[in-house]
Amino acid sequence: MDKHTEHLHDGWHMEHAVAEQVLEDLAFYRTLIVNVCMIGKANSKDWVLVDxxxxxxxxxxxxxxxxxxxxxxxxxxxxxxxxxxxxxxxxIYLSKQWDIPLFVHPGEWDYVIGKRDYPVGDSTVGGGLFSLISPFYPTEGVNLARYVERLPEDGSLPFLSEWKYIHTPGHTPGHISLFREKDRTLIAGDAFITVKQESSFAVFTQHQKVHGPPAYFTPNWEEAEKSVKKLADLNPSLALTGHGLPMEGAILQKQLRELADNFREMAIPKHKRKPH
Ligand SMILES: [Zn+2]
Ligand SMILES: [Zn+2]
Incomplete structure (x- = not known):
């Protein structure tokens, strides 16, 4: 662990863990540099954890x-x-503590039951974001077989009647984003993120900017581009992503549209771009 990371850890452990509320029924909590989302009003018994x-x-x-x-x-x-x-x-820790099911998209199934491994991170594209959490890199693939269930194919989400999921592959084959039509709230996972992932500095300061999926771990750029276009077409009013701070309103919509329209130049690492 380098000095930078160590320092961050110390600071983190002294603080109390508190989720930050974004909407009345949506909050997030940051684990070092990765967000988890809580859907449900404070003090409600009816809530769902995302990631x-x-x-x-x-x-x-x-x-x-x-x-x-x-x-x-x-x-x-x-x-x-x-x-x-x-x-x-x-x-695994949380499923055991709470004794509740975990749901993934069928396309992700093999990767969470220990049947297939994700491709090794592409070190040629740099990874400021991931160098920060490198001490947490697993030495073996995750096996959630005992806890995990498949999401229904029709886009519905268990326990979340107002929400649906959108299949947004590219970053991984079974990647999903969660969307609520009523107020156009989007939970985008890593389909796009709101921090510049190559820069450790941006990650620390959490400077907000719509950015393509973390390049280090994205194997299929064509699919990733289609997925970003799909999400931009939803014109979300608020987005919470896997990395970075929430973004909302005109600035989110403008930057997401820009990313969708110029995905090749803005998100795909230069040497990975296919000729038109
Ligand atoms: Zn990811
Ligand atoms: Zn991620």
Whole structure:
């Protein structure tokens, strides 16, 4: 662990784990540099957790959840946007503690039951974001077989009647984003993020900017581009992403549209771009 990361850890451990509210029924909690989302009003018994952050953050997520929803108020379920280690790190711990199911898209299935591994991170594209959490890199693939269930194919989400999921592959084959039509709220996972991932500095300062999916771990750029276009077409009023701070309103819509229209230049690493 380098000095920078160590320092960050110390600071983090002294603080209490508190989720930050974005809407009356939406909050997020940051595990080092990876967000988990809590859908549900404070003190409600009816809530759902989206993603589980990096490993060793299970207790802190529990603490943040207890503060928001009360003691012994587990979520109805955990929904995973995808199975990357920085989003499933505390999944087993939390499923055990709460005794609740985890849901993933069928396309992600093999990767979370230990059947297939994601491609190794592409070190030729740089990864400021990921160098920060490198101490948390797993040494083996995750196996959630005992806890995980497949999401229905029709886009509906268990326990979230107002929400639907949108299949947004590219970053991973079974990546999903969650969308609520009523107020056009989007939880985008890593389909796009709101921090410049190549820059450690931007990650620390959490400077907000709509950015393509983390390049280090994105193997299929054509699919990733289609997915960003799909999300831009939803014209979300608010977006919470896997990395970075929430963004909303005109600035979100403008930057997301820009990314969708210029995806090649803005998101795909130069040497990975295919000729038109
Ligand atoms: Zn990811
Ligand atoms: Zn991620």
């Amino acid at each position: 589980t952050g990096i490993s060793h953050y299970g207790e802190r997520i529990l603490e943040a959840a207890e503060k928001r929803f009360g003691k012994r108020t587990p979520p109805k379920a955990i929904i995973l946007t995808h199975g990357h280690f920085d989003h499933v790190g505390s999944a």
